[in-house]
Amino acid sequence: MGVATSFILAGSVRFTRYIMESYVSSQRVIFRRNPYYWRKDAQGNSQPYIERIVWQIIESTENQLISFRSGQLDNLEVPPEGFSLLKREEKRAKFEIYNGGPDTSTGFIAFNLSKAKNSQGNPFVDPIKSRWFNKKEFRQAIAYAIDRETMKTNVYRGLGELQNSFVYVKSPYFLPPEKGLKVYNCEPDKSKKLLLQAGFKYNAQNQLLDADGNRVRFTILTNSERKVRGDMASQIKRDLGNIGIQVDLQILSFNSYLEKLKVTHNWDCYLGGFAGGGIEPHSASKIWRIAGASHAFNLGPQPGDPPMTGWEVSDWEKEIDKLYIKGAQVLDENKRKEIYYEYQRIASEQLPFIHLVEGLNLQAVRDRFQGIQYTALGGPFWNLYELKVTD
Known part of the structure; x- marks a missing residue:
């Protein structure tokens, strides 16, 4: 007890048991045990036992891996590209890799469906591209063109599962495909057929054009800190090239990436x-409610932001919004399940988010922790108050 420890936690631990001692911007946050925390063990000893936690801020997954291997960190969310290396070092370096199965996070691409204009009267999205993006058939065709099985094998090294819904696959609210969840496996011919039915056409060079003869070309935006995202974007570029679409990549730092998504709104697909x-x-709810701050695919006016004009909300967005309100008001579990089933039916048909692959929840934890009871939902530190550290 009283040993300083370091973590990469990504929000997985509730620090109500700890008081912030110091903060160095972009480097670390240090927490000290709250002496007034209410919990005690069976012998009457105050909990938590660990006196001090150092939360290192390391943005790049590659640098996180280096820091863990060098002994600077006690915990690491294991990236796919680092798993085989760490597995070989597990016993020698005295840590254990816990596998919680499919992560509760989501991974996707989304098109900018906004038809709004900024305060200068300029559209956030090129009107030509906006017409493509707002066609359901276009989004579905993109989904059918992406080879997610190859992405799982090559990008995730087999350490992932195909994802088809925002609802966690082990949740009782998850809509199974046999009950109406639409699944988009890789079918390039079906993708091309949908595009032709939607009014697109191919030229002699097998390049996709819209009805007015405009070459279909757009940019995928992602952030540089997670290597896996750049790899996924590169594969999507190749996959869509196979159906005649030219994709450009824009890989930015996380802050610049967020600024485009949340402030300037000038992005095609992210x-x-x-x-x-x-x-x-x-x-x-903040993702699916119309006024939500994370309603990324068609973000409306937010408090404190410059004014926008011409923002439109589709009928299916309004329907999902109503379902989320209803889901919060109903207490009967069976009725709630049907409400969230219906939302997933709509979302999988309209595809504002095209789901990709979600990695397994892999966490490496040093052996010097006593009392780890790993769970898929809580991770290794859900019972932080009763963990002890030994040297």
């Missing part, structure tokens, strides 16, 4: 994810 959806679907 590759991203939301962390920790969990069992309860309503945890995603």
